[in-house]
Amino acid sequence: MDDLLLHQALESLQSSPMLFILLFLLIISWFVLFMSRRKLPYPPGPRGWPIIGNMLMMDQLTHRGLAQLAKQYGGLLHLQMGVLHIMVVSSPEVAREILQVQDSSFANRPANAAISYLTYDRADMAFANYGPFWRRMRKICVINLFSRKRAESWASVREEVEEMVRHVATKTSSPVNIGQLVFTLTKNITYRAAFGSSSHEGQGEFVKILQEFSKLFGAFNMQDFLPWLGWVHAQAFKDRMAKARRSLDVFIDKIIDDHMAKRNTNKAKKDDNEAETDMVDELIAFFSDDAAKESDDPNSTFRLTRDNIKAIIMDVMFGGTETVASVIEWTMAELMKSPKDLQKVQQELINVVGLNRRVQETDLENLTYLKCAVKESLRLHPPIPLLLHETAEETSVAGYSFPVGSRVYINAWAIARDPTAWDEPETFKPSRFLNDGSPDFKGSDFEFLPFGSGRRSCPGMQLGLYGVEMAVAHLLHCFAWELPDGMKPNELDMNDVFGLTAPKAVQLVAVPSYRLNCPL
Numbered sequence: 140m141d142d143l144l145l146h147q148a149l150e151s152l153q154s155s156p157m158l159f160i161l162l163f164l165l166i167i168s169w170f171v172l173f174m175s176r177r178k179l180p181y182p183p184g185p186r187g188w189p190i191i192g193n194m195l196m197m198d199q200l201t202h203r204g205l206a207q208l209a210k211q212y213g214g215l216l217h218l219q220m221g222v223l224h225i226m227v228v229s230s231p232e233v234a235r236e237i238l239q240v241q242d243s244s245f246a247n248r249p250a251n252a253a254i255s256y257l258t259y260d261r262a263d264m265a266f267a268n269y270g271p272f273w274r275r276m277r278k279i280c281v282i283n284l285f286s287r288k289r290a291e292s293w294a295s296v297r298e299e300v301e302e303m304v305r306h307v308a309t310k311t312s313s314p315v316n317i318g319q320l321v322f323t324l325t326k327n328i329t330y331r332a333a334f335g336s337s338s339h340e341g342q343g344e345f346v347k348i349l350q351e352f353s354k355l356f357g358a359f360n361m362q363d364f365l366p367w368l369g370w371v372h373a374q375a376f377k378d379r380m381a382k383a384r385r386s387l388d389v390f391i392d393k394i395i396d397d398h399m400a401k402r403n404t405n406k407a408k409k410d411d412n413e414a415e416t417d418m419v420d421e422l423i424a425f426f427s428d429d430a431a432k433e434s435d436d437p438n439s440t441f442r443l444t445r446d447n448i449k450a451i452i453m454d455v456m457f458g459g460t461e462t463v464a465s466v467i468e469w470t471m472a473e474l475m476k477s478p479k480d481l482q483k484v485q486q487e488l489i490n491v492v493g494l495n496r497r498v499q500e501t502d503l504e505n506l507t508y509l510k511c512a513v514k515e516s517l518r519l520h521p522p523i524p525l526l527l528h529e530t531a532e533e534t535s536v537a538g539y540s541f542p543v544g545s546r547v548y549i550n551a552w553a554i555a556r557d558p559t560a561w562d563e564p565e566t567f568k569p570s571r572f573l574n575d576g577s578p579d580f581k582g583s584d585f586e587f588l589p590f591g592s593g594r595r596s597c598p599g600m601q602l603g604l605y606g607v608e609m610a611v612a613h614l615l616h617c618f619a620w621e622l623p624d625g626m627k628p629n630e631l632d633m634n635d636v637f638g639l640t641a642p643k644a645v646q647l648v649a650v651p652s653y654r655l656n657c658p659l
């Protein structure tokens with residue numbers, strides 16, 4: 140019966156071409172409508188061009204450029220960069236929705252072609268997509284590498300801060316580049332924490348590798364936005380990436396081999412009482428040649444490959460060096476610009492520690508005003524001004540559509556200067572945190588996100604703060620500081636540059652004089 144009907148319908152279509160064309164058009168329009176159907180609109184944003192979208196606005200993808208756009212389009216805006224949807228969040232309410240209410244939908248990290256390649260196809264923690272692999276990597280890192288207990292036992296922080304203070308003491312009455320000084324400090328701390336070498340041997344070579352990685356991470360690559368134009372400069376770019384990764388392989392493979400050999404010797408001698416282990420030691424305890432990258436079985440033993448170890452070490456180097464240096468330099472700069480706050484911090488150091496001995500770790504908890512100054516500096520100058528997330532599934536926020544794979548830039552810098560959330564948002568005012576310490580930066584106050592919030596928040600927060608507080612306390616306790624050449628505090632250049640972090644555009648230079656009654 141059905142066959143007969145179908146046969147008759149086909150016959151009438153054949154005899155009437157007009158009907159055939161009409162039916163064909165109907166199917167096509169239904170298909171087009173179905174494909175373009177979107178229940179909800181995208182958030183508001185500037186109109187783009189066909190195919191390239193808003194790619195001509197590429198130079199505005201900085202914390203300052205996007206804050207400017209947010210003034211026009213609001214706390215949630217949309218940019219189309221080639222095939223990529225970029226959603227920019229500049230309000231605490233939308234940040235809460237993304238990092239708390241719908242955390243798991245936004246817990247992926249975007250990675251461009253360079254990041255994917257240089258992290259051994261996201262074999263690390265910072266760029267691994269959210270899932271069982273990332274969860275287990277994070278657990279290993281938090282317990283074995285980043286815990287506060289471990290930070291306190293790290294001789295590297297204390298000894299490197301001592302070394303820095305001794306160096307400054309040889310420069311009294313002459314200008315010291317504080318930007319360079321603290322970058323050297325944090326580079327030494329992370330290098331020693333990772334590789335355990337106190338001689339800094341090979342560090343110059345490693346810094347060159349880091350710098351090349353940094354340039355490649357941020358380099359513009361057409362393929363990231365218009366995949367079908369990938370051929371434009373693909374080969375040269377691929378060659379440069381392969382060269383960078385080869386240099387890293389040669390450098391870290393040797394370190395891993397040395398650590399494995401030392402571990403085997405210690406095992407053979409049954410000597411488990413090693414004084415100080417470094418990160419490579421901790422990570423090779425989980426090493427296996429045939430480690431499975433993804434395992435859904437939470438009971439299976441999790442193993443790390445060589446690539447995992449190398450990629451995690453790079454996370455630590457990138458996560459822990461520039462960020463910490465930038466917070467120390469900005470805190471020093473803001474205090475130099477505000478002499479009455481500088482005086483309060485230095486008076487507190489006299490009250491708590493006195494001038495007859497050096498600051499110790501146990502003093503830190505009593506240095507309330509110093510902690511408020513660090514916090515205020517983190518508010519005005521979060522070292523990672525844009526938190527980068529990606530949607531793991533199609534979702535919606537505030538009545539707007541977020542397709543799967545949308546990049547979400549949370550502008551922590553703009554949110555921390557939101558006039559509806561902060562009193563006098565542009566003013567450095569450490570006393571705003573004095574009463575009950577709120578808002579806090581641990582991730583539940585969405586107007587203050589220097590370490591992010593939720594699943595992907597910073598696992599190195601305690602370690603980072605420990606380094607910052609130790610360095611600032613020692614620099615301000617041991618020395619009085621003056622700006623060079625009679626410069627006035629209000630003449631200090633407080634501009635920043637946008638890169639992996641947002642450091643001072645012009646490094647801070649100041650002249651120290653020794654102020655303790657005891658020798659160093």
Ligand code: HEM
Pocket residue numbers: 248264265266277454455458459460462463466521522523526527528588589590591592594595596597598599600602603604607
């Ligand atoms: C004061 C210093 C630091 C600041 C302000 C800072 C800030 C941040 C921020 C904003 C994020 C991204 C959070 C998000 O996307 O929601 C992050 C992630 C991360 N940070 Fe830090 N960080 C600091 C120090 C450190 C240190 C010392 C380490 C390691 C030794 C570290 C390792 C990492 C890693 C591995 C991630 C990626 C975590 C993941 O994706 O699961 N950070 N950090």
